[in-house]
Amino acid sequence: MSKSKTILPIIVISQFCCTSLWFAGNGVMSNLLETFNLKQNALGYLTSSVQFGFIIGTLVFALFTIADRFSPSKVFFFSAILGAFFNLGFIFENQSLVSLISLRFFTGFFLAGIYPIGMKIATDYYQKGLGKSLGYIVAALVLGTALPHLLKDVLNNFSWKSVLITTSSLAFFGGLLMVLFVKNGPYRKASKTLDISICFKVFKNIKFRKAAFGYFGHMWELYAFWAFIPVLLIKYQKLHSEIILNIPVLSFLIIAAGSVSCVLGGYISQKFDIKKTALGFLLFSCLCCLASPFMFQLSNKNIFITFLLFWGMVVIADSPLFSTLVAQNAPSKDKGTALTIVNCIGFTITIISIQIISSVLNATNSNLIFSILAIGPIFGLINLRKNLN
Numbered sequence: 001m002s003k004s005k006t007i008l009p010i011i012v013i014s015q016f017c018c019t020s021l022w023f024a025g026n027g028v029m030s031n032l033l034e035t036f037n038l039k040q041n042a043l044g045y046l047t048s049s050v051q052f053g054f055i056i057g058t059l060v061f062a063l064f065t066i067a068d069r070f071s072p073s074k075v076f077f078f079s080a081i082l083g084a085f086f087n088l089g090f091i092f093e094n095q096s097l098v099s100l101i102s103l104r105f106f107t108g109f110f111l112a113g114i115y116p117i118g119m120k121i122a123t124d125y126y127q128k129g130l131g132k133s134l135g136y137i138v139a140a141l142v143l144g145t146a147l148p149h150l151l152k153d154v155l156n157n158f159s160w161k162s163v164l165i166t167t168s169s170l171a172f173f174g175g176l177l178m179v180l181f182v183k184n185g186p187y188r189k190a191s192k193t194l195d196i197s198i199c200f201k202v203f204k205n206i207k208f209r210k211a212a213f214g215y216f217g218h219m220w221e222l223y224a225f226w227a228f229i230p231v232l233l234i235k236y237q238k239l240h241s242e243i244i245l246n247i248p249v250l251s252f253l254i255i256a257a258g259s260v261s262c263v264l265g266g267y268i269s270q271k272f273d274i275k276k277t278a279l280g281f282l283l284f285s286c287l288c289c290l291a292s293p294f295m296f297q298l299s300n301k302n303i304f305i306t307f308l309l310f311w312g313m314v315v316i317a318d319s320p321l322f323s324t325l326v327a328q329n330a331p332s333k334d335k336g337t338a339l340t341i342v343n344c345i346g347f348t349i350t351i352i353s354i355q356i357i358s359s360v361l362n363a364t365n366s367n368l369i370f371s372i373l374a375i376g377p378i379f380g381l382i383n384l385r386k387n388l389n
Contacts, residue, residue, distance in 0.1 A: 007125050008133055010181050011118055012140045017174025018080045018114045019144030020167040021087045021107055022050065025100075026227065027148025027248070028090075031160035036095050044358030047227045048351045049101040053108025054115075055351070058344035061112050065337045072121045073182045079113025080175025084168040086110070091161040115141060116340045121182060123327045123335050130327060131274055134320035135266025139259035142316055145226065146255035153248040202330050202338045211275075211325035212342050213383040218282060218318055219346035220376020221289060224353040225315050229254050229308070231361065232370065236296055236304060243301050250305065257309045258316035265317040269324070278321035279384045284314040286377035293367040349376070 025032065025046050032038060032046070061067060066075060086106040118137055126133040147170075151163045203209050229251045237245050261281070269277040288311040295307050323339065330338035353373065360369050 007182060008122070008136060010177060011121055012136050014076070014080075014174040014178040014182075015115070015118045015137055015140035016144045016147075017170040017177070018076075018083065018118075019111070019141045020147045020170050021083050021114075021144075022111060022141075023145050023226070024087055024107075024148045024164055024167040025050065025090065025104055026230075027152045028160040028163050029230070032090075032100065035160075036097070036100065038097055038100075041358060041362060042097060042100075043227070043231070044355055045097065045101055046104050047223075048354050049104040050108035050111070051223065051347050051351045051354065053105035054111050055108075055344055055347045056105075057109035057112025058116060058340045058347065060109075061116070062337050062341040062344055065334075066113075067117050067120045067340055068334060068337050071184055072117050072124065073179050073184070075113050076117045076121070077175040077179035079110040079117065080171045080178070083107050083110035083114065084171035084175075087164060087171065088168040090164050112340070112343070116343045118178075119323055119327070119339050120335060121178075123339075124184065131269040131321055131324040132263075132266035134323050134327075135262045135264075135269075138316065138320040138323070139262035142259040142262060143256055146252045146259075149230075149248045149255070150252040153246070153252070202334060202341070205329055208326060208329035208338070210383055211322055211329060212345070214278060214282065214380040215319070215322035215326065215342055216346055216349055217376040217378070217380025217383070218285075218322060219349050220353045220379070221285060221373040222315055222319070223347075223350040224357050224373055225311070225370075226255055227354055228357055228361075228370075229312075232308070235365075236301075239296055240299055240301070243299075245301070250308075254308045254312040257312040261313035261317035262320055265321060269321055274321050274324055275384060278318040278325070279381065281314050281318040281321070282377050282380050282384070285311070285318070286374050286381065288314060289371055289374035289377065292370040292373075296367040 026043075029043055029046070033042060061075075083106075086103050089103040090100065118140075119134060122133045122137055123130060148163055148167060151166055152160070155162045155166070203212070230247050233245050233247050233250055237243055237247075265277060265281060288307070291307070292311075295304055298304050323342075326338060326342050327335050353376065356372060357369060360366075360372065
């Protein structure tokens with residue numbers, strides 16, 4: 001099948017629909033805490049369980065080179081259907097924290113067949129302008145991640161279960177769209193045999209390794225920031241009791257702002273070096289982490305919200321650029337596995353940062369909490385600078 005102008009929009013729409021599963025639990029977290037009598041620290045456990053499921057899923061997909069041995073569109077479809085099924089499990093009554101964590105785990109597991117596989121499909125269709133193409137795809141991930149927060153506000157007059165029903169329905173539609181209209185790309189080189197060693201061999205390439213390390217530093221910050229945006233807003237609101245914020249809508253806008261920067265970053269990277277563009281965004285993101293303690297002191301909510309919107313943009317804009325560098329420095333027949341194993345390690349790092357922030361939040365009310373997130377960008381910047389030229 002020749003490359004068509006309709007392929008990228010279909011991939012983008014499918015990614016948006018299916019990745020809405022990711023933060024579906026976070027979008028209704030307050031309802032889950034109340035309905036199932038959960039403690040406040042359940043937020044960290046439920047968010048980390050999705051990440052852990054994704055990690056195990058990407059590890060399985062990578063070790064068995066599933067994305068390179070089987071049709072990526074079919075892998076995407078079956079993953080979307082199963083992910084939607086486990087996401088829907090939240091609507092049933094008499095659940096315990098263990099059952100909820102299990103459902104979130106399996107939702108995360110099958111997201112491993114959605115996000116990295118969607119990027120793999122894009123690399124099979126686009127070689128020139130890959131950074132721009134992945135920019136649109138990561139933008140779809142961002143909007144999909146943000147969507148449950150918006151649905152929580154829009155469906156406020158309905159049961160909280162409607163958020164889960166809607167996201168599962170979207171995932172089913174997205175998977176169907178992909179399998180029906182996106183076939184194997186013209187640049188796909190299928191791997192014929194199972195080779196577990198590929199997961200380790202790709203890291204022997206120093207350019208691949210540096211791109212991966214930059215991505216790992218970025219991931220330390222990203223999901224912890226996203227997961228705790230509602231908490232961050234509540235914390236600010238408590239410090240300034242005269243201010244009332246619409247937490248769900250603002251959470252959506254702050255995360256969704258990143259979709260714009262992902263697309264812009266893709267275009268900027270076509271005019272400037274991809275690595276330098278990624279470094280610039282990572283630097284801005286690092287500065288936001290370090291500035292966050294001081295921003296809490298501002299009584300002007302408009303400045304505070306503008307700061308968070310800017311942070312929401314720069315925190316994700318480098319993601320498609322790192323993925324592009326990873327894909328460009330991996331052998332054609334191993335691109336799917338390379339993207340998947342890097343995702344696996346990256347999301348393992350997110351669990352550590354999420355749990356650290358969650359533990360610190362339970363131990364102290366200090367405004368310095370979110371500056372911990374700067375550790376990742378600093379690590380990424382050091383590695384990028386070493387091999388920038």
